[in-house]
Amino acid sequence: MKLLSRLSENLAPYLASREHEVAIGGVPLLARRVAGSGLGSDPTPIPPVEQTSFVCVQFAPIAHQSLFKLGKLYSDEPYPESSIEIIHLEEQPEAIVPAAFDCFHLEVPDAALRAFADAQHRKDPGLLRCRKGEIDTTMRHLAEALLPVLERAPEAFSRPERLFFDQIVCAMLAHLSDRYAAPAARLASERRLAPWQQRLVTERLTDDLRGEPALEDLARLCGLPVLRFAGDFRRTTGLTPARWLRRARIEAAKQMLFRTTLPLKEIAFRCGFADHSHFTRVFSAEVGMIPAAFRRER
Numbered sequence: 001m002k003l004l005s006r007l008s009e010n011l012a013p014y015l016a017s018r019e020h021e022v023a024i025g026g027v028p029l030l031a032r033r034v035a036g037s038g039l040g041s042d043p044t045p046i047p048p049v050e051q052t053s054f055v056c057v058q059f060a061p062i063a064h065q066s067l068f069k070l071g072k073l074y075s076d077e078p079y080p081e082s083s084i085e086i087i088h089l090e091e092q093p094e095a096i097v098p099a100a101f102d103c104f105h106l107e108v109p110d111a112a113l114r115a116f117a118d119a120q121h122r123k124d125p126g127l128l129r130c131r132k133g134e135i136d137t138t139m140r141h142l143a144e145a146l147l148p149v150l151e152r153a154p155e156a157f158s159r160p161e162r163l164f165f166d167q168i169v170c171a172m173l174a175h176l177s178d179r180y181a182a183p184a185a186r187l188a189s190e191r192r193l194a195p196w197q198q199r200l201v202t203e204r205l206t207d208d209l210r211g212e213p214a215l216e217d218l219a220r221l222c223g224l225p226v227l228r229f230a231g232d233f234r235r236t237t238g239l240t241p242a243r244w245l246r247r248a249r250i251e252a253a254k255q256m257l258f259r260t261t262l263p264l265k266e267i268a269f270r271c272g273f274a275d276h277s278h279f280t281r282v283f284s285a286e287v288g289m290i291p292a293a294f295r296r297e298r
Contacts, residue, residue, distance in 0.1 A: 018032075018150055018151065018152065018153060018154070019031070019032040020032070020149070020150060020154055020165065021154070022165065022166050022169045023112075024112040024113075024115050024116050024119075024169075024170075024173070025111070025112060025114075025115020025116070025118070025119065026115070027109050027111045027112035027115055028109075028112070029106065029107060029108055029109070029112050029169060030105075030106070030107040031104070031105070031106050031107075031146060031150065031169065032104075032105050032150070033059075033102075033103070033104055033105070033147065033150055034101070034102075034103060034105060035059075035100075035101060035102040035103070036100065036101060037100050038097060038098045038099050038100055038101070039095070039096070039097040039098070040098065041096060041098055042096070043068065043094040043095065043096050044094055044095045044096075044097070045094075046092050046093070046094055046194070047089050047092075047093065048089065049089060049090055049092060049223060049224070050089045050090070050109070051088075051089075051090065051109060051110040051111070052088070052089045052107055052108065052109045052110065053086055053087070053088050053089075053107075053108045053109075053110070053113070053127065053128045054086070054087045054088070054089060054093070054105065054106075054107055054108075055084065055085075055086050055105065055106040055107075055108060055128070055139075055172075055176065056084065056085045056086075056087075056103050056104070056105055057082070057083075057084050057103060057104045057106075057136065057139045057140055057143050058079050058080065058081055058082060058083050058084075058101075058102070058103050058140075059081070059102040059103055059104065059140070059143070059144070060081055060100070060101070060102040060103075061078060061079060061080050061081045062078060062079040062097065062099050062100070062101050063078055063099035063100070064076075064077070064078055064098060064099050065077070065078070065079055065095055065096065065097045065099070065101075066095065066096040067085070067087075067093065067094075067095050068093065068094040068095070069087070069091040069092070069093055070091055070092055070191065070192045070193070070194055071092070071192070071193075071194040071195040071196075072192070074132075075132050075133075077132070077133065079133065080133060080135060081140075082135050082136065082137050082140040083133050083134060083135055083136070084130055084134055084135075084136040084139055085130065086128045086129060086130045086176075086180060088127060088128075090191065091191070092194050104143035104146070106169075106172060108128070108173070108176070110127070112173075113125055113128070113173065113176075113177065116170070116173045116174075116177070117177060120174070122177060123181075125176075125177040125180075125181035126181055126182055127181075127182050128176055128177075128180040128181065128182065129180055129182035130179075130180050136179070138175055139172065139175060139176075142168055142171055142172050142175070143172075145168055146165065146168050146169075149161060149164065149165050191228075191231070191232050191235060192232055192235050192236045193222065193229075193232045193233060193236040197221070197222040197224075197232075198233075198236055198237070200221045200222065201218050201221060201222065201233065201241070202244075202248075204217075204218060204221060205218075205241070205244065205245050205248060206248050206252075208272075209245075209248065209249050209252055209270070209271050209272040210269070210270070210271075210272040211272070212272075213241075215229070215230060215241060218233075218241060245272075246282065246286070247286070249271045249272050249273065249282075250271075250282070250283060250286045250287065252270075252271045253267055253268075253271045253273075253279070253283060253291065254287075254294070256270065256271070257291060257294055257295040257298065258295075258298045264276055264279065264280075264291050264292065267279070267291070279291065
């Protein structure tokens with residue numbers, strides 16, 4: 001069976017139907033049914049970071065599932081039958097699903113949602129968000145209506161079947177837009193670096209305190225656009241990358257002042273300060289005393 005998206009590669013062993021595509025404004029949406037006896041105790045692989053909403057509707061209850069977003073636990077509870085979960089792939093979701101599951105998935109790119117809104121003369125819905133454990137019998141019934149079609153190969157569709165499939169997906173988009181629209185700024189305000197991204201960046205910054213890594217290089221380590229990286233880093237650490245690096249240099253200098261007898265000029269050089277006077281100025285502003293006084297009080 002041909003897999004239609006990179007996310008599908010993670011789901012391939014659990015496909016309980018064929019995977020179908022419908023284009024909205026030239027942008028493909030993907031629909032599928034997945035089922036299994038459980039995924040074990042390890043987190044699922046993080047899907048590709050894309051501007052796409054991942055909609056999941058439960059045909060049967062899940063006894064227990066842990067869901068992580070941006071490396072942090074989001075929910076750790078059962079999922080009732082007919083419940084819906086909407087996750088944006090920029091949230092880098094991971095799940096631990098030890099129990100049996102049977103659900104319908106719909107991948108909705110942001111661009112497709114906007115194209116649908118434009119075609120229907122609707123307001124741009126922004127992003128889709130839902131409450132934890134929210135019950136949505138409308139989406140459940142719409143998904144069930146698609147099940148017989150999902151069993152067939154797309155190339156075997158008759159024209160009425162193709163039209164039926166497209167109309168049901170459009171009904172889903174209308175329902176999702178009406179019930180779950182959220183301002184785009186809301187997701188941005190919640191985004192953080194994943195732990196692995198934060199580790200890579202901080203290791204890069206501290207590997208050579210004398211270096212001045214470009215923001216573009218740090219963003220590339222995380223696989224993120226520069227502006228997105230800068231915002232996510234600040235929300236994660238409370239500091240800009242430049243400010244974080246300055247703090248790291250100060251902490252390294254403190255350790256050298258405590259543990260060595262190196263001249264202040266040498267410490268300034270090793271910790272990435274331009275010269276002795278720059279070191280003294282920055283250290284005093286951050287610590288409240290000059291380096292020599294700090295060393296005397298050790």
